[in-house]
Amino acid sequence: MSGVLPGPKGSPAKHPAARRLWHVLVLAVLSFVAVQTLLVWESTKLSRTEAPLHATEILDKCRLLDVKPGPPPDFNLRKESDRFVPGTRPTLIRNATIWTGRVDGLEVLKGDILLDKGLIKEVGPIEGSLLESLDDLVTLDAEGAWVSPGIVDLHSHLGVTSNPNFAGASDGNSHHGPILPWLRALDSLNTHSEGYRLSVSGGVTTALVLPGSANAIGGQGIVIKLRAPEDRSPTGMLLENPYSINGSEYDPSLSFRWRQMKHACGENPDRVYSNTRMDTTWAFRQAYDKARQIKEAQDDYCVKAKAGEWAGLGKFPEDLQWEALVDVLRGRVKVQTHCYETVDLDDLVRITNEFKFSIAAFHHAHETYLVPDTLKAAYGHPPAAALFAVHARYKRESYRGSEFAPKILAENGLQVVMKSDHPVLDSRFLLWEAQQAHYYGLPHNLALAAVTTTPAKVMGQDHRIGIVRQGYDADIVLWDSHPLALGATPKQVWIDGIAQLERPHSHVKASEAQHVPKVPNFGNEADKTLEFDGLPPLEAEHVEGRSVVFTNVSSVILRDREGLHETFSTSSHEGVVVAKNGAISCYGTMSSCSSFVEDAKERVVDLQGGAIMPGLTSFGAPLGLEEIGAERSTSDGFVYDPLVQTVPKIVGAEGAIIRAVDGLQFGTRDALLSHRSGVTTAITAPKSVGFLSGMGTAFSTGAAHKLEKGAVVQPVTAFHVSMHHSGLASISTKVAALRHLLFSPPYGTIEYWLSKVRKGNIPLVIDVDSADAMTSLIELKREVESRFLRPIKMTFTGGAEAHILAKEISEAGISVVLYPSRPFPSTWEQRRILPGPPLTETNAIETLLAHGITVGIGVRTADLARNARFDAAWAALETGGKLSRSDALALVSVNLEKALGVQTDRLQSDLVATRGGDLLEFSKVVGIISPRRGVVDLF
Numbered sequence: 040m041s042g043v044l045p046g047p048k049g050s051p052a053k054h055p056a057a058r059r060l061w062h063v064l065v066l067a068v069l070s071f072v073a074v075q076t077l078l079v080w081e082s083t084k085l086s087r088t089e090a091p092l093h094a095t096e097i098l099d100k101c102r103l104l105d106v107k108p109g110p111p112p113d114f115n116l117r118k119e120s121d122r123f124v125p126g127t128r129p130t131l132i133r134n135a136t137i138w139t140g141r142v143d144g145l146e147v148l149k150g151d152i153l154l155d156k157g158l159i160k161e162v163g164p165i166e167g168s169l170l171e172s173l174d175d176l177v178t179l180d181a182e183g184a185w186v187s188p189g190i191v192d193l194h195s196h197l198g199v200t201s202n203p204n205f206a207g208a209s210d211g212n213s214h215h216g217p218i219l220p221w222l223r224a225l226d227s228l229n230t231h232s233e234g235y236r237l238s239v240s241g242g243v244t245t246a247l248v249l250p251g252s253a254n255a256i257g258g259q260g261i262v263i264k265l266r267a268p269e270d271r272s273p274t275g276m277l278l279e280n281p282y283s284i285n286g287s288e289y290d291p292s293l294s295f296r297w298r299q300m301k302h303a304c305g306e307n308p309d310r311v312y313s314n315t316r317m318d319t320t321w322a323f324r325q326a327y328d329k330a331r332q333i334k335e336a337q338d339d340y341c342v343k344a345k346a347g348e349w350a351g352l353g354k355f356p357e358d359l360q361w362e363a364l365v366d367v368l369r370g371r372v373k374v375q376t377h378c379y380e381t382v383d384l385d386d387l388v389r390i391t392n393e394f395k396f397s398i399a400a401f402h403h404a405h406e407t408y409l410v411p412d413t414l415k416a417a418y419g420h421p422p423a424a425a426l427f428a429v430h431a432r433y434k435r436e437s438y439r440g441s442e443f444a445p446k447i448l449a450e451n452g453l454q455v456v457m458k459s460d461h462p463v464l465d466s467r468f469l470l471w472e473a474q475q476a477h478y479y480g481l482p483h484n485l486a487l488a489a490v491t492t493t494p495a496k497v498m499g500q501d502h503r504i505g506i507v508r509q510g511y512d513a514d515i516v517l518w519d520s521h522p523l524a525l526g527a528t529p530k531q532v533w534i535d536g537i538a539q540l541e542r543p544h545s546h547v548k549a550s551e552a553q554h555v556p557k558v559p560n561f562g563n564e565a566d567k568t569l570e571f572d573g574l575p576p577l578e579a580e581h582v583e584g585r586s587v588v589f590t591n592v593s594s595v596i597l598r599d600r601e602g603l604h605e606t607f608s609t610s611s612h613e614g615v616v617v618a619k620n621g622a623i624s625c626y627g628t629m630s631s632c633s634s635f636v637e638d639a640k641e642r643v644v645d646l647q648g649g650a651i652m653p654g655l656t657s658f659g660a661p662l663g664l665e666e667i668g669a670e671r672s673t674s675d676g677f678v679y680d681p682l683v684q685t686v687p688k689i690v691g692a693e694g695a696i697i698r699a700v701d702g703l704q705f706g707t708r709d710a711l712l713s714h715r716s717g718v719t720t721a722i723t724a725p726k727s728v729g730f731l732s733g734m735g736t737a738f739s740t741g742a743a744h745k746l747e748k749g750a751v752v753q754p755v756t757a758f759h760v761s762m763h764h765s766g767l768a769s770i771s772t773k774v775a776a777l778r779h780l781l782f783s784p785p786y787g788t789i790e791y792w793l794s795k796v797r798k799g800n801i802p803l804v805i806d807v808d809s810a811d812a813m814t815s816l817i818e819l820k821r822e823v824e825s826r827f828l829r830p831i832k833m834t835f836t837g838g839a840e841a842h843i844l845a846k847e848i849s850e851a852g853i854s855v856v857l858y859p860s861r862p863f864p865s866t867w868e869q870r871r872i873l874p875g876p877p878l879t880e881t882n883a884i885e886t887l888l889a890h891g892i893t894v895g896i897g898v899r900t901a902d903l904a905r906n907a908r909f910d911a912a913w914a915a916l917e918t919g920g921k922l923s924r925s926d927a928l929a930l931v932s933v934n935l936e937k938a939l940g941v942q943t944d945r946l947q948s949d950l951v952a953t954r955g956g957d958l959l960e961f962s963k964v965v966g967i968i969s970p971r972r973g974v975v976d977l978f
């Protein structure tokens with residue numbers, strides 16, 4: 040920019056008066072110049088106010104320091120998006136039900152949406168003349184289906200890591216020091232991750248990609264759109280790129296683009312640098328002190344420079360390493376802070392007040408709901424809380440994480456965001472986090488806003504994304520059901536007006552799925568959570584010796600010899616189930632069961648149209664073997680891996696095999712939360728890092744200790760090994776080891792259990808994802824069977840690629856336990872997943888079931904075990920009704936038990952009572968009828 044004043048245009052005026060004026064002007068200018076020359080000469084002589092060579096640039100820099108971030112003033116007048124791809128056809132979506140995100144998330148419009156030039160051109164009634172002017176219009180009838188803004192993920196590592204994960208693309212964490220504000224996620228952004236395509240298929244259109252949390256200040260984040268850009272470059276993915284590629288894209292002095300900065304406190308940065316919290320906090324303060332010094336030096340410098348007092352000013356004070364942190368102090372950076380615990384939140388809030396900058400959001404933020412006033416004391420404005428719905432207790436800092444946090448924070452007037460931390464959670468299912476937040480009490484308008492409008496605002500992009508509104512970016516999703524309904528799946532996703540799904544598959548959803556789902560009231564539970572500082576007691580009330588009468592029961596599903604069957608159902612409110620000492624004594628109507636309910640002492644529980652269904656089973660996580668995943672002291676620990684370690688003689692050396700039942704811990708919070716969610720049994724194998732795990736066990740999640748009646752369902756269930764690229768031995772070595780064990784088992788307990796495997800008495804359970812490894816195992820099964828002339832029981836768990844071998848697995852009589860139930864290519868071995876709708880017509884569960892395979896589903900982490908009911912329901916929804924309710928429940932009960940060697944006594948199996956819906960709906964578990972424990976548990 041030049042500082043030259045505009046000069047008079049054309050020739051001097053002809054009029055005499057004007058000519059006189061002209062002379063006067065010329066004289067004035069000449070004398071001014073003369074005086075100036077004299078002054079300059081004087082100043083040169085005195086060496087006092089000499090302007091340096093680059094004065095203009097320096098003054099430009101000074102002016103730039105005051106520019107506030109945000110869109111240019113005329114942004115809303117734009118007729119075309121800067122991200123518009125020429126050739127994109129305009130699109131008209133007719134007859135949609137539109138959740139706009141406006142009016143606090145309460146506005147719903149019925150009508151049409153026109154997308155053109157990368158923008159939402161019109162919402163509502165659209166004039167015919169406008170449509171006629173458009174060439175090549177694509178028209179789509181939504182038939183009343185829901186439309187929302189594209190999902191916005193405030194915390195993702197898409198691109199700075201890779202899916203599948205590769206050592207060569209793990210670029211999210213630098214280990215070069217605790218303070219690295221100069222690093223930029225953009226410089227790591229890998230464009231080849233499978234994650235983009237998958238997340239888009241879940242409706243995610245924009246993500247804030249952040250560096251990891253290994254550092255107190257880990258570097259600068261970037262906002263990207265998830266569609267593949269035409270130029271295939273990382274830069275092409277950026278939304279409002281704050282970094283220039285060649286200096287011509289935008290003028291920061293007109294509108295300064297928001298920048299993003301990652302901070303982290305607590306365990307992650309502490310561990311990497313063997314620091315204490317005191318060290319990390321000092322690192323922050325030292326860094327901000329440095330930035331403050333530079334900022335103050337710049338401000339002082341510019342005051343003088345603008346006044347023309349150049350003498351002794353020297354160079355403009357700046358430092359490329361610190362400029363981003365200086366910008367934080369100038370209020371031009373959204374500071375995104377990974378921070379869990381009260382002590383860390385408090386530390387950071389103190390730092391914001393000491394150095395006067397604000398924090399956009401605390402991420403993970405598991406204890407924010409306990410200290411709303413601390414957040415409100417932050418400099419500038421209270422940070423938003425960016426949360427997981429139920430993912431907690433994986434480390435000590437997250438131990439007090441609560442599913443009620445979104446509700447409690449919102450009640451305190453704080454902004455709530457649900458985020459993925461992809462790939463920690465697969466951002467394809469970020470909407471599920473909002474659904475769960477809603478289930479646990481966050482109002483529906485805020486729940487949907489928590490993955491659209493609120494994150495857009497928190498990242499400083501709410502002038503263009505996060506809302507369905509004229510002039511906004513054409514990033515929208517058309518859903519097959521209400522977006523808060525379980526299993527809501529995009530029918531189409533548009534980014535910058537470009538449809539992202541080539542051949543979307545979707546199944547017709549029930550009409551009730553088109554409304555905001557009804558959810559239970561968890562007010563008491565939320566209050567108790569606060570009362571107990573985040574750790575409310577989770578034990579049930581045990582009712583023994585007297586009857587519990589469940590009234591208003593609409594359906595009863597029980598186990599019989601063949602599996603699960605609906606034994607009773609009614610549409611009236613007359614249904615009654617009477618239970619005593621853990622057994623059902625009568626079901627039917629009040630009159631038919633009257634002889635069982637005469638007892639005046641009985642407890643009556645109104646199920647409000649709810650149901651009684653079989654208790655569920657969990658597998659896949661170390662449930663019952665640990666309290667806090669990352670705290671070894673709370674866990675049973677890992678077994679020896681005889682492939683790469685010497686097993687001590689005292690354990691039995693090569694002849695040793697470890698039993699999970701010997702390490703069981705009862706009453707872990709994850710077990711109790713599972714119990715409260717209808718997961719009454721857990722099957723767990725010893726924790727292993729390599730090949731050999733040990734003997735699995737099945738236990739009651741609601742039991743207090745191992746010696747209690749019914750606590751252990753079956754001490755030993757199956758023989759567990761694993762065939763992954765983990766540990767030091769190759770897959771082929773592991774196959775060889777398994778072959779050796781089966782053909783010539785060593786002495787000791789391992790021989791005892793392997794002989795049972797060879798006789799087909801207990802299953803050999805192999806954790807395996809790769810289809811290639813599975814083929815070797817299918818051959819091994821044949822070898823063993825032809826040698827010993829008896830069929831053996833084999834089960835694959837994990838099973839990411841099992842669908843590829845559905846026919847062969849079926850012929851070999853092998854069962855499969857898929858976990859996670861919604862697949863994700865975390866590793867190369869899992870890359871060939873069958874993602875399910877909308878990307879493929881069927882999911883892996885349906886494919887395997889169609890081949891007659893016994894299929895169960897499980898979870899990877901203990902905190903998610905509670906979701907078995909929803910995982911099963913969701914799997915069934917994806918099949919568009921091909922799986923009945925009983926089929927869905929079987930995935931997480933009878934099938935799982937059969938595949939994993941639990942000899943279920945159907946009469947001893949638990950039942951679950953739910954209020955306001957059945958176990959597969961957003962109902963509440965209020966009771967458990969446990970024959971094996973001889974009690975009825977009430978919550």
Ligand SMILES: *[C@@H]1O[C@H](CO)[C@@H](O)[C@H](O)[C@H]1NC(C)=O
Pocket residue numbers: 134181182183184
């Ligand atoms: C919109 O779709 C709904 C559901 O299919 C239908 O009942 C209604 O008549 C449609 N309205 C218009 C204007 O087409």
Ligand SMILES: *[C@@H]1O[C@H](CO)[C@@H](O)[C@H](O)[C@H]1NC(C)=O
Pocket residue numbers: 284285286287288
């Ligand atoms: C800089 O890059 C932009 C975007 O790629 C391009 O449109 C422009 O022509 C480039 N300018 C120069 C001076 O190279």
Ligand SMILES: *[C@@H]1O[C@H](CO)[C@@H](O)[C@H](O)[C@H]1NC(C)=O
Pocket residue numbers: 591612645646647648649955
């Ligand atoms: C049964 O539950 C329904 C809700 O599903 C409720 O409206 C009704 O009042 C209840 N009836 C009785 C008799 O409790």
